[in-house]
Amino acid sequence: MKLLDGKFVSEKIKQEIAVEAADFLATSGRKPHLVAILVGNDGGSETYVASKMKNCEKVGFKSSLIRYDVNVTEEELLQKVKEINQDAGVDGLIVQLPLPKHIDPEKVTEAIDHRKDVDGFHPINLGRMMRNLPCFIPATPYGIMLMLQSYQIDTVGKHCVVVGRSNIVGSPMSILMARNANPGNCTVSLTHSRTTNLKEMCLQGDIIIAAIGKKNFITADMVKPGAIVIDVGMNRETSTTTKSGYKLYGDVDFDNVAPISSWITPVPGGVGLMTIVGLLKNTLASAKKEIYG
Template sequence: MEILDGKVVSARIKEDIAKEANDFFEVTGRKPHLVAILVGHDGGSETYVASKIRNCEKVGFKSTLVRYEDNVTEDELLAKINKINDNEAVDGLIVQLPLPEHIDPEKVTAAIDYRKDVDGFHPINLGRMMRNLPCFIPATPYGIMLMLEYYQIETEGKHAVVIGRSNIVGSPMSILLARNSNPGNCTVTLTHSKTQNLPDIVRQADIIVAAIGRKNFVTADMVKEGAIVIDVGINREESSETKSGYKLYGDVDYEQVAPKTSWISPVPGGVGLMTIVGLLKNTLKSAKGDIY
């Protein structure tokens, strides 16, 4: 059993990003600029955004955090997005999800200029990804593909089972693994909460991507010997054992599953770190005009 170590991979890729960002600054006199909008005080969102801002600074990006209280109106938020869209000094814009119930996340996502949509959620970017055209790939699937590439994981001809069909992870992940590329060229089964005989399907997988958002959902009896397991789950539970007051669990029962695998990603220390890398690479590409 080998570890798909997000700490190792992200550190190595961030070194390359920092060098490219420095070269960009020397040529243009400015740093790649990411703006993050955070609405409310959700604990997970606070943590994620703080990590994104911190990592921007580490690689030599400029970052701006725009904060709103939970009672911000949808119109006010959309007006701010439009203003940032028009700001040529901004290369990337993300709006941290989830949003309060009175704000439509689909409307917010569509309002972001797709040329600054470094999270890769805009319908234009998702559509271009479907057609295998240049685009901003959703940050988490992008990070996973970078991890597979780093460890030279053989994917061609393998049966990949993706658990979870969200537009953020599951659906784009299934597309990326299936398309004619390296990594890629998998035969992909996309499963979800309504899939019948799910354990039987997962047991057939050479590669499992668990992104269903349920603690320890994938158990040892669902995994065949030698499978590659990628755990996307980040399930927070209160804990007196940690300084933060909470503990993270994946969608995979790591202790029981890991001995059966050839490769497995831990939580924390796996895919979450690679999501940040995907976001940084998209922002750098936006600044350099490599996509649009």
């Protein structure tokens, strides 16, 4: 078993981003600028946004955090999104999910200018990805592809089983792994909570990408020896043994699956760190007008 070490790969790529950001500052006179909007005070969202802002500063980006009370109206939030869309000094805009129930996340996602949609959730970016056109790839799938690329994992002809069909991870991941590219060129099975023979499907996987959002969902009896296992899960539980007061668990039963896998991502220290790298690379590409000119 070998670790797909998100910490090692992300630090290496962030160093490369920092060099490019410094060059951009020297030629344009400004830093790439990411704006994040955070509604409410959800613990997980607070942690994720703080990490994104911290990493922006680390690579030489400008970052701005706009906070709203949980009772902010949908109209007020959409007006702020429109305002940021029109700000030429902003390269990327993310609205941290989940949002309060009275705000439609689809409406907010579609309101973001697709040219600043560095999370890669806008239908235009997803549609362009589907057609293998230049676009902002959703940050988590992008990070996973960068990790596979960094470790030179040969995916050609492999059977990739994706567990989970969200628009954020599972569905785009299935498209990327099937594309005529490297990484890619897999035969892909997209499975989910309603798949009746999920265990049998997983056992066929040369590559398993677990993104179903359930702690330790993928167990050792679902993984064939030598499989590559990528754990997207970030399941928070309160803990009295950690400084933060919570502990993260993946969707994979790491302790029992790791010994039979060829490669595996840890949680934490795996895909989560690569998601931030995907976001940073999208923001830099936006600043440099590499996607939409």
